Amino acid sequence: MLNPAVAITDAREAVGPQPVGIAVVGLGYWGPNLLRVLGDNLDAEVRWICDLDTERLGKYRRRHPEARVTTRIARVLADPAVDAVIIATPVHTHYHLADQALRAGKHVFVEKPLAPSTELADDLAALATQRGRILMCGHTFLYSPPVRAVKRMIEAGTLGDIFFISSSRVNLGLHQRDVSVIWDLGPHDFSILVYWLSELPTAMRAVGRDSIVKGIADVAFVTMSFASGIVVNVELSWLAPSKLRRTVLVGSERMVIYDDGAPEPVRLFDRGVVYRDPETFGEYHLSYRSGDVISPRIDTYEPLSLELGDFVSAIRTGEQMRFHTAVARSVVRMVEAADRSLREGGREVSLEDDGIVHQLTSRRELAAI
Ligand SMILES: NC(=O)c1ccc[n+]([C@@H]2O[C@H](COP(=O)([O-])OP(=O)(O)OC[C@H]3O[C@@H](n4cnc5c(N)ncnc54)[C@H](O)[C@@H]3O)[C@@H](O)[C@H]2O)c1
Structure with missing residues (x-):
């Protein structure tokens, strides 16, 4: 070392x-x-x-x-x-x-x-x-216009407190020969989560199986819990009848569906549940709110082009890419933890706070780097 x-x-x-x-x-x-x-x-x-x-x-x-x-x-x-x-x-x-x-x-x-x-x-x-x-x-998705649009909504407080996030990244193939589906597809969702939440999970669990090639998991269901209370579920698979890259964020004020590749990749739902304290013992009231659905205009630039443009420009200017390094390292930690949990039958694996979170929170907007 x-x-x-x-x-x-x-x-x-x-x-x-x-x-x-x-x-x-x-x-x-x-x-x-x-x-x-x-x-x-x-x-x-x-x-x-x-x-x-x-x-x-x-x-x-x-x-x-x-x-x-x-x-x-x-x-x-x-x-x-x-x-x-x-x-x-x-x-x-x-x-x-x-x-x-x-x-x-x-x-x-x-x-x-x-x-x-x-x-x-x-x-x-x-x-x-x-x-x-x-x-x-x-981590190309950090440059994806819909991912950045959702980040702006989170930062602006549009969703309120985020309760949970649920994501699916599934397709038929491509099977990797050297690593599990967690190492292959996990980095996409994990980098997006770290970018959106500026927070690392405190614990991760994963179950899955090696359905086709012995020893290489091709499906995994990963769950994470965060100190802020947010819980996340990520489904990763190379075995699915059709391609799906879809994330749902549920907040106290609004909800979002981010559907990568869809004509309207981000939809903001003014929906939720209002809880009223009981007036008498045991009689709480719930009312369901269902307002507008907004599909914001999303830029159309190619993420990869912007990403490599940043790399070339950093070489020119000598600017340190500390946020990128912090995200990349956090992603490896998360993949490692999820992969270990999978190999140990779904045991919970804790991630100790080793100071990296500070580097994530001190740079809340990737665009500002
Ligand atoms: N950012 C994204 O959205 C995205 C998408 C797909 C893949 N990837 C990443 O890209 C990388 C490659 O994935 P892939 O699907 O193209 O793999 P691949 O197996 O299709 O291609 C890898 C290539 O590397 C070559 N190679 C292997 N060892 C080499 C060496 N020592 N020197 C020179 N060439 C060597 C192989 O001959 C092969 O042509 C992986 O890290 C993967 O995670 C990123």
């Missing part, structure tokens, strides 16, 4: 007026999206593409003749024209590749989750700080 206290430097050498030189490592399902978005960023230039699979390299070499291609990351890291490395490889490779890239003096964007354990996530964060390099983890 690195000692974060040693040789911390905030000073970064300016990259200069040329575009930021980028290498993209991993061209499976997700990497090509990153490559495409980088093509639209005038401030970035893809100098290398790297994958172990030569067929994939051949395909993207034709589309990106300006980039050099290799199966060996060592060649990428040895090139001084590469300022930053973007890693979109399987989860079990993230730590090793990011560590190598930071040690070679490169800025690093690594797809979610940041690392396979909190300890290794901390190692990477400390190494980045020590070397004065940007380390960012790809």
